[in-house]
Amino acid sequence: MEQQFKLKQIEDALRHPNTQKEDIITVFMALQHQNFVLANSVSNLVKNWPTVTAQDPPTTNAEAFKFGTSFETSD
Secondary structure (H helix, E strand, C coil), X not given: CHHHHHHHHHHXXXXXXXXXXXXXXXXXXXXXXXXXXHHHHHHHHHHHCCCCCCCCCCCCCCCCCCCCCCCCCCC
């Protein structure tokens, strides 16, 4: 909801008759730069994400839970 409001504010500001072309170019270039940075970050994260192979040891020696986790404690 808040994001839609912010987007509407930006749209109204960009459509305002007194808005100069240079201002729109500045906003567009900043957003495009941010898009490239985020895309590169996600790409690097996915590329470097560790994968589990058949040779990797299991993370635990315990068997899988049959009934889930219980938060009860005994006194």
